[in-house]
Amino acid sequence: MLGSFVNSVDERAFGSHRTSDELTGPAALASWLVAHGLVGEGTTASDTELTLALRLREALRWAAAANRGDGDCAPDLADLAAHLPLRASMNPDGQLGLEPATGTATTEALARIVAVAITASVEGTWRRVKMCAAPDCRVIFYDGSKPRTGRWCSMQACGNRHKTRTYRQRIGPR
Incomplete structure (x- = not known):
């Protein structure tokens, strides 16, 4: 859920990818929250809640x-x-934790997202949540590598593009 929320804006600008944002208005926010099981059908969101979510x-x-x-x-x-x-x-x-208290359905859903992030921080797993190092990607990913040194959302895509670009710069024009 946390990964889907932070990646609801897609800033990738390579290949067939085009930048997009799933949270373009209050209705889009409500639809996103319903689709991810955070609120029930018929939930609405306000402009203020959209601003808070963004x-x-x-x-x-x-x-x-x-x-x-x-x-x-x-x-x-x-x-x-x-x-x-x-x-x-x-x-x-x-075990202590955080959970949503009483609010609107939308603010309770956003509180649940924050609670997940804070819990991840307390448990030490938040440090593994990173942004891809490719400037034309910026996808948020979970670094599952043992030394926690991952830089790319995907070595096959972004990592390979970076290494290929670096190699071509190093060898120069042919």
């Missing part, structure tokens, strides 16, 4: 880029979370 998505994308070493974490993220209905929870095993 800012949240950008802050999470920025945080993923920071995991790759590209700058600081999004300062906006804590402020955005403060606008969402979140509360502390404890599971039967005594």
